Amino acid sequence: MNAATLNVCTGDFCNADCPFCISKLTGRRFLRQSPRWESKLVNACRYATMSGAKTAIITGKLEPTYQNCPHRLFRVIKCLAEHFPVVEIQTNGILLNRECLGQMADAGLTTVSLSAVSPLLEPNLILSENYRDPAETAADCVAVGLLVRLSVVATKQHCLTVGQAMQQVRQAKKLGFAQVTFREMGLPSGSLDSLPPAGAKVVQWITDNKVSLAELQKHLGENYQQLLPAFPWGAMVFGVEGVSVCLTDCLSPPRTKEFRYLIYDRDGHLRYMWDRPEAVIF
Ligand code: SF4
Numbered sequence: 346m347n348a349a350t351l352n353v354c355t356g357d358f359c360n361a362d363c364p365f366c367i368s369k370l371t372g373r374r375f376l377r378q379s380p381r382w383e384s385k386l387v388n389a390c391r392y393a394t395m396s397g398a399k400t401a402i403i404t405g406k407l408e409p410t411y412q413n414c415p416h417r418l419f420r421v422i423k424c425l426a427e428h429f430p431v432v433e434i435q436t437n438g439i440l441l442n443r444e445c446l447g448q449m450a451d452a453g454l455t456t457v458s459l460s461a462v463s464p465l466l467e468p469n470l471i472l473s474e475n476y477r478d479p480a481e482t483a484a485d486c487v488a489v490g491l492l493v494r495l496s497v498v499a500t501k502q503h504c505l506t507v508g509q510a511m512q513q514v515r516q517a518k519k520l521g522f523a524q525v526t527f528r529e530m531g532l533p534s535g536s537l538d539s540l541p542p543a544g545a546k547v548v549q550w551i552t553d554n555k556v557s558l559a560e561l562q563k564h565l566g567e568n569y570q571q572l573l574p575a576f577p578w579g580a581m582v583f584g585v586e587g588v589s590v591c592l593t594d595c596l597s598p599p600r601t602k603e604f605r606y607l608i609y610d611r612d613g614h615l616r617y618m619w620d621r622p623e624a625v626i627f
Pocket residue numbers: 359360361362363365366367368405406407408437472
């Protein structure tokens with residue numbers, strides 16, 4: 346089995362309430378942190394690199410910068426940097442500032458992927474009233490030498506037309522984002538019948554607000570160069586006026602013998618699907 350990335354879940358809490366939070370649908374959100382998390386993480390790194398992964402992504406079903414132990418995130422980054430050339434964090438950015446970004450870069454972080462619905466502050470206030478202005482996060486990342494990407498969850502409000510999406514790319518470029526990823530929202534593959542109210546609310550919100558990226562993909566394909574062959578899970582990357590634009594989805598099951606990711610969970614186990622607890626390796 347080949348894997349493209351190792352995804353590492355490490356946050357203890359979340360400080361946002363994104364209406365599209367798919368973590369509320371896929372379970373195992375508040376797994377007990379393994380007392381042996383560090384040695385298990387080394388095992389996960391070894392397994393992932395032997396499976397071909399070159400990128401580690403600190404992410405999760407909670408916000409990875411929001412932790413009980415202030416030092417754990419830096420220890421995670423250092424451990425990952427010993428095994429992977431690319432170490433990325435996917436974050437809502439609320440707790441970031443230039444000092445902590447500099448410390449993360451010193452520990453070996455290479456990339457910040459900021460989850461958002463827009464490069465502008467105001468639309469992101471639906472994620473949290475404390476959402477940090479993406480302009481500040483981008484400027485701080487650039488100042489400390491980190492690559493910064495805007496990871497846009499495509500919604501009807503801000504990505505309905507090709508024109509809106511292209512405007513987002515141009516705004517993001519102006520702010521210093523080197524990459525923009527547009528994520529099409531989707532629902533997990535399993536049964537959604539017995540969800541708690543919070544999960545049912547997310548399903549309804551995604552159903553009401555999801556938007557297809559097909560038109561944008563057609564526009565980019567006709568007008569810009571595709572920089573890489575399509576990934577096995579369908580993601581595509583285009584060069585657009587100096588910004589790399591990736592189209593992908595929020596949750597895609599493995600479609601070939603190439604797995605999109607391995608997942609190191611808070612309980613110290615390594616899995617290969619977000620939404621199936623049975624999909625465990627060790
Ligand atoms: S920041 Fe992530 S984990 Fe938290 S509510 Fe938003 S999508 Fe969910």
